[in-house]
Amino acid sequence: MCKSGVYSATEISRILNIGNNRVWDVFIKHGIKQKYLDKLNKLKVSSKLQEEVLIGTVIGDGCLFGQNKTAVKCRLSLAHSLKQKEYFLKKYEILKDLIGTDYTFKTQYDRRTNKNYYCIKFQSHANLIYTDLRNKWYKEGRKIICEDIYKYGADCLAVKFFDDGYKAQNGFYIAMDRFDDESLRIFRDWMLTMGIGSTLEKSNRVYIPKKYREKFIETVKPFATSDVLYKLGELLETPAADNQQPNHKNTSKSIVEGSTTNR
Numbered sequence: 344m345c346k347s348g349v350y351s352a353t354e355i356s357r358i359l360n361i362g363n364n365r366v367w368d369v370f371i372k373h374g375i376k377q378k379y380l381d382k383l384n385k386l387k388v389s390s391k392l393q394e395e396v397l398i399g400t401v402i403g404d405g406c407l408f409g410q411n412k413t414a415v416k417c418r419l420s421l422a423h424s425l426k427q428k429e430y431f432l433k434k435y436e437i438l439k440d441l442i443g444t445d446y447t448f449k450t451q452y453d454r455r456t457n458k459n460y461y462c463i464k465f466q467s468h469a470n471l472i473y474t475d476l477r478n479k480w481y482k483e484g485r486k487i488i489c490e491d492i493y494k495y496g497a498d499c500l501a502v503k504f505f506d507d508g509y510k511a512q513n514g515f516y517i518a519m520d521r522f523d524d525e526s527l528r529i530f531r532d533w534m535l536t537m538g539i540g541s542t543l544e545k546s547n548r549v550y551i552p553k554k555y556r557e558k559f560i561e562t563v564k565p566f567a568t569s570d571v572l573y574k575l576g577e578l579l580e581t582p583a584a585d586n587q588q589p590n591h592k593n594t595s596k597s598i599v600e601g602s603t604t605n606r
Contacts, residue, residue, distance in 0.1 A: 385471040386441050395495050396437045399502025407477040417473035422464035429568040430505060431463050443468040488526035492533045501566035510576045513553040520547045537562055
């Protein structure tokens with residue numbers, strides 16, 4: 344079971360209904376080390392679409408993190424307001440075999456507005472695939488855009504936009520406020536390879552002007568779900584879902600300072 348690369352020590356202990364320590368005793372007896380297990384269990388992307396959505400999520404609303412400072416394996420987490428449940432579930436289904444956990448609903452209380460907001464989220468199992476991604480797409484704890492972005496195309500851009508973008512009067516904005524200057528240069532140059540020009544506005548917002556509006560819509564719309572079409576100006580407002588209590592067995596509560604509302 345171990346050498347097949349399918350099961351971890353914890354999973355084996357659960358399947359065989361024995362203690363985790365007993366499993367490790369056998370591993371040690373046969374010279375099997377944690378590093379070897381981690382390599383065996385390292386996940387791989389299964390399709391071009393999955394890779395595009397994964398990278399779009401990493402540079403978008405997703406977060407790669409280790410459980411602590413010494414953690415070898417990282418996790419991927421993602422949360423969206425229930426206003427974007429359909430969009431979240433589309434991404435979840437594409438990434439599902441990389442995540443390995445169910446999604447949950449969570450209630451978040453915003454002290455500023457004195458309201459409850461409801462979000463849908465997942466947190467993946469820890470895996471070396473996420474460690475590799477963090478090493479590549481983060482620098483000193485901050486997200487960056489690296490040269491690998493040129494490997495990806497429309498679906499990756501669509502995820503980034505529907506995560507962090509919004510409609511302007513004549514064009515579109517993509518929020519990039521936490522990215523450094525080199526990342527912004529690479530990102531805008533990458534969009535140019537798809538025929539989409541842009542300017543850089545204050546607070547590091549990338550602006551797609553009216554001249555490229557139709558080309559941009561043509562590029563990202565195929566990935567859109569009905570609950571993010573408002574970002575392309577096709578709905579007047581976001582579907583109201585903030586105050587609807589989700590009906591799902593995996594529901595938890597937390598109190599936070601921030602809000603889960605979306606642009």
